[in-house]
Amino acid sequence: MSVDIFPFDPDKASDAELRGQYELAIAAFSVDRPDAPKPGYDTFVGRLRAIPPGVGRQRFWAARRQGHLAGLAITQLSRSEDDNSIVVDVRVHPELRRQGIGTALLRRALGGSSAEGRELIVGRGVTAGGDGEQWIRARGFTVVQRVALQVLRVPEVDPALWEVPVPAGHRLEQWTGAAPDTLVESFARARGAIHDAPVGDSSYRHPHWSVPRVRQAEHDARRRGVEHRAVVVVHEASDAVVGLTELEIFPGMPDTAVQQDTAVLPRHRGRGLGRTVKAAMMRWLLAERPEIRLVVTNVDAGNDYMTRVNHQLGYVTTRIMLTAEAALGALESRLSALAWERGMP
Ligand SMILES: CC(C)(COP(=O)(O)OP(=O)(O)OC[C@H]1O[C@@H](n2cnc3c(N)ncnc32)[C@H](O)[C@@H]1OP(=O)(O)O)[C@@H](O)C(=O)NCCC(=O)NCCS
Structure with missing residues (x-):
């Protein structure tokens, strides 16, 4: 079954497109971050559009399957000229996982990165023990750091x-x-x-x-x-x-x-x-x-x-998240071989 992957721009997206992204994110968050309060729509859109500190360029790709939004990939390049890494975040709707969509999004999101002089792919915020950890390991990333997410809920402290x-x-x-x-x-x-x-x-x-x-x-x-x-x-x-x-x-x-x-x-x-x-x-x-x-x-x-x-x-630790890295060249070769094997984009 084919999947369609296309660029997405949260600054230009229509309200309906942003709503679709919101629903996708809420469905994914309830599986991947059950501890986290669900953001409201405006907060979600604000986060999607925000450029995090040190990031010079941010790009988005959406995946559609049978007319439905199935996933999103985000890549970030840092402003620093001596940084050869590219940070990637991929999410797939929980009901559509294990069908190769995450892998297809990753492949598309990384296209052209080596031509831009990037060598290292970094995934951050992957919930330890969740689908994301299985996936990064299966795709040949190495876990390089364990990070605790801590939150302070003001009214409770x-x-x-x-x-x-x-x-x-x-x-x-x-x-x-x-x-x-x-x-x-x-x-x-x-x-x-x-x-x-x-x-x-x-x-x-x-x-x-x-x-x-x-x-x-x-x-x-x-x-x-x-x-x-x-x-x-x-x-x-x-x-x-x-x-x-x-x-x-x-x-x-x-x-x-x-x-x-x-x-x-x-x-x-x-x-x-x-x-x-x-x-x-x-x-x-x-x-x-x-x-x-x-x-x-x-x-x-x-x-x-x-x-x-x-x-x-008053902070409490709510989740352990993993940072994972992979060399771009080796990852691209593995992804191309898989795509060829499975007839995915
Ligand atoms: C990570 C994520 C994007 C993967 O999406 P996906 O479309 O299910 O991934 P794929 O179908 O391409 O999975 C490829 C392979 O990864 C492995 N894999 C993925 N999820 C797995 C799981 N829950 N258990 C075991 N292996 C898993 C399998 O080897 C799978 O191949 P197979 O199904 O042929 O056995 C999705 O689980 C997700 O949205 N997770 C939450 C966000 C996240 O952690 N993203 C990673 C940040 S970089």
Whole structure:
């Protein structure tokens, strides 16, 4: 039975097409992420259209079988010129799985990637133990990292957990959008501490943070319509940022905040600064954005320190997700051989 695969543009799609995508996603999420609250339609469309941090280009392909929407593939290329990877996400309607649709979508989505100099295919957010894990393994990907999805459901958490004092000799600073000129240099330096965060066997490398890179990231967030907040802890004796946390609110997702990087410089670890900045972020966030009901974050499943801090603040681990990688050339050869065998596109 044939499957039709065609490009899809969420910015130009009709309401009926977006509704179809929404129904497909809800059906898939209820099987693949039963723990997660189902997004409303507007939130879903907002997420589909949002360009995540660091992503320069995003493309979509939809699959149709017998006139019905059957699946979606999304590829993302990072803005960084020295990144040779392509991130791919594929979903197929639960009632139409094991018919080769996911494989056909993957093949189409990757077409032309080698000509663009890409060498590595990365899949993220694959639920451990689910259909996705079976599929990535069957398609020859290697699991390179286990990541815990943690969520803080604001109405269920006692705000007293965020009343964390600032250790003596330190002060907090916070901003939305752009770091003040007086702190941006030490902020960029402190951001580099994220390099110590474990990434398993993943090829992903955190960027080298410099003042121009910080300014570029701030510019990017503005361009994407993202509200970007930072809370930092300043070591008073040196008047320098020694710890930080960042959080983003995406357009179309007004009740959800995404907790991004948290890092403390090595010499300042062990004094509770990570918990201090994250707690301060929660107090500030909810004072200004009382409509936020959910804060989500990802942490390497083996990062005990960050996991413990998050639990102390009211986050719960809801799912383990896998990151998987495959070399593009080898994957394309396997996919072509399969397609030829099965007469798929
Ligand atoms: C992953 C996903 C896209 C696969 O879609 P699909 O159309 O079912 O995939 P295919 O039919 O191309 O599967 C190819 C092979 O993968 C393996 N496979 C896929 N799902 C499997 C499962 N649940 N159990 C065992 N093997 C499985 C099989 O070897 C299968 O071939 P076979 O049916 O001939 O035995 C689909 O399960 C899905 O939407 N999952 C949730 C999202 C996700 O995790 N995506 C991966 C992110 S990159």
